[in-house]
Amino acid sequence: MSAQRRLVALDIDGTLIGYDGGMSAAVHDAVAAVLEAGHHVVLASGRSLVAMTPVAELLGITTGWMVCSNGAVTVRLDPAAERGWELDQVVTFDPAPALRLLRTELPDARFAVEDVGVGFRMNALLPDGELEGEHQVVDFEQLWAREVTRVIIRDPERTPEEFSEMAARIGLVDVTYAVGWTAWMDVAPRGVTKASGLERLREQLGVDPAATVAVGDGRNDVDMLRWAGRGVAMGHADEVVRAAADEVTGTIDEDGAAAVLRSLLPR
Structure with a gap:
């Protein structure tokens, strides 16, 4: 496994968190191990900012970036900031x-x-x-x-x-x-997706396109999976999502995300 620093984009619901609202120890520990290995772990979700910060706290992610609201909001996590984060980019439109x-x-x-x-x-x-x-x-x-x-x-x-x-x-x-x-x-x-927010971060962080990984399970993950150098669909994803991915891992009940994350660790 290359020591190259990767950008690892992770959907939350149905990928890290199960239908009961809980996160398995296997997934939690795998995220921690990828962070410790020095990779950029970026939560990328349709959730709003206020719904993502508790997940970041649970995972021990206190610095780095989050892509919220399906790409419309990008946040820089900073423990020194008043609320633990600062808005980096907010894209709006007339609804x-x-x-x-x-x-x-x-x-x-x-x-x-x-x-x-x-x-x-x-x-x-x-x-x-x-x-x-x-x-x-x-x-x-x-x-x-x-x-x-x-x-x-x-x-x-x-x-x-x-x-x-x-x-x-x-x-x-x-x-x-x-x-x-x-x-x-x-x-x-228009044009705002998880992929658009992640591409902007990739450029800022100087990560090679081939060194990007994304894991997701929903229709709002399709662009993100196509964007990633390695796009992985969860095993319970529908055919549209699977078709956008390079590979399919296990289901949420099988800790499919953990298997992908462990594959990024040195062997």
Whole structure:
């Protein structure tokens, strides 16, 4: 194994953290070992900043970088900073056109926009536990009072397949969108993905493209897996995600991420 320093991008939910919200000791220890070996470990998630910092703390990641909100927010972790982190880049867009269009198609859906480092404004509360931070219920029109990093659309009455069909049919323009495992959609600034945020970091850190590794399980990981020199899909990922990867590891229940991380250690 080469001693070259790598950039290791890790999705959180379904990759490091299981469906019960817990992280196995095998995954925790594997992340720690890769950090100790000197590699750049970058959490890259659709989660907001406030939902990612507890995961970084759990893993003992106090310095380095995180790519949050599917690439719209990049954070530098610094224990000397007042909150333990500093914003490095925040990419925003005007959500009004997408919100108006989507509400026409999904009049009963719940919509939320992110306030970075704080929480979310929403037209109705989402199911318990789905979003971290402060939740402020506002009139629908207030959701576009200012530019935002992303819009979340949640409709418990619909399926992910129905969301995907609707998004393709209405032709969302000037934005990037990803549909999750549930009836959940993230809408971000055009061209912004986990991959775009990671590429910017790769250039800043001076890591060779071939020395990049990414592990993920969801549709919002597809661009990241294609971007990486070694893109690894979790074993429970669907066919779209698997097709974007160079290889497939074990499932979350099999600690698939740990196996990938251990493969980066000196033998």
